[in-house]
Amino acid sequence: IDCGNALDPRTQGPRNQCGGFGDGYWTHAYDPSGPNAIADGRSIRTVPEAWDTASPVAMSPPIWGIRRQSGNNLVYDQVYNDTSLDPQITLRYRPTDNISLYAKWARAFKGGGADISTASLPADLDAFPLLPEKAQNWELGAKGTLLDGRANFNITAFQINIKNLQLATSVPQGLETQSSVTTNAGEQRTRGIEFDSRWAATDRLTLGIAGAIMDGKMVSYPGAGCNDTEFELADLGNACISEAEALADPDGFPEGTIDRTGAEAPRTPKYKIITDLDYWYPITDNLKGTFNTRVSFIEEYIYEVEEFSEIVKYPDRTVMNLRFGLADMEDKWSVQLWGRNLLDAGFKYFPEFDLLADGREDKEVSQRHWFSYGINFSYSFR
Structure with missing residues (x-):
């Protein structure tokens, strides 16, 4: 206060x-x-x-x-009931004391409009556009320990299908309406393999690796909003519906929309690999030095859910974090100097996808990640 x-x-x-x-x-x-x-x-x-x-x-x-x-809050000031049975089935088998295998199927549900802002609600309750989204998840995996417990691992193959996924989609500036609306994408499918493992190589050195290999697709997404580039070039015959096409087919999708069926799902890199290294070494009988590094290797991917634009996106990048420190042998206290994103990896502008004559389409090029550093002190009162 x-x-x-x-x-x-x-x-x-x-x-x-x-x-x-x-x-x-x-x-x-x-x-x-x-x-x-x-x-x-x-x-x-x-x-x-x-x-x-x-x-x-x-x-x-x-x-x-x-x-x-x-305003229209009073229209929606009532109880909503959406009934859904969301079961989950898991089968687990232990072939040995150190290995566990499992298979899992689950279903999930989210009511229509769960994430929408009140400013986006239509004035007429009957005009509320969003259907509930439903997801199904399949997993097949294994976990266990190796090398007399000095190493462990987890690996999972998965597939997630989400029908009527609720997404914000862009409205081209040329239509002079709101900048985005929330709509239902027909279906998104993501499948791949996730894994992680840690190994105590010595009493002082621990190595780790984790990651995911993924393939994300918009199985069905007609009626998505065009981005500004697609809208401005609609009359040249690209996939964005022009005013003439909308007038010629009044029962079809409106002007400024596009069919993104088959497009790569945004925010879904093909791979992401994370490596870890932890090491400590004695300085005196009561004092030790510590070192930790985490390096991530990430494939390029589209970040803009609303526009599916490739003009500004994440490129292939390496993200590196480091920590150096001093601590007592009992870990009662520690002082660490840390740095995050030392390689300053972030968004990148791709001019080859910017087809408008006025240059850069997206002015929001500020990085979501930046290089930072500092000092951390911790003390345990146990």
Whole structure:
């Protein structure tokens, strides 16, 4: 809670203002009976939908000082029931004391609109567009220990199918509407192999490797939003539906949409391999030095779920983290110097996919990952 004095723009007088968790805050005029006093001195602010008006926001004022957002929220202020049976079946077999095999099938469900913002809700309840998404997962795997317990491993082959996947999709700027809408993709399928293993090579050295090899496809996704490049070039005959095509087929998909069936699933690299190395060495009888490195090798992939654009995406990259430190032999305390993403891997601009004459299409080129470093100190009171 952060409280202080501020100027009330409505009364032009001082007021106390306390900001709590979230966007809710309250005001109280010093002189509510004065000539510039407002009727009740309350400030109406938007509070996230997860908070009901009967619940306080952090150390908030009485509930009369907070109101939820007005508008179509009242239309949806009712109980929703979606019934789904989500079973899970797992079979496990131990051929030896150190090896376990298993097979698993599971089904999951998420109600339509579970992730949608209230600002995107249609005014008419009957026009609510989202169907519930349903997923099925198949797994076949093994885990165990080797080398008298000095090594362990896990490996799993999997396939996940999600029908009516709820995705935000772009609306081209040329249509002059909202920037994105949430819709149902027909089906997404991801399959592959996941694995991890650790090996205590010596009493001081531990090696690890983990990763995934994946293949993600949009099995069915008609009606996705075109990105701006596709929309601007629609009249040249690409897959984006132009205004003329939409008018010629009024029962089909609207202008500015595209069929992304068969496209690679975004945020699904073909491979991701992570290697770990932990090592410590004695300096004195009570002091040791520590070293840890983690290096990830990741194949390029599309990040933009809304646009499926390749103009700005993650390239093939290597992400390296390092830690050097000092600690006592009992690990009661430690001091570490650390660095993350030392190779400064991040987004990259690919001009060969930017076909518009005005150059770069996506201005949001800021990296989601950046090089950082610091010092960490820990102490155990046990």
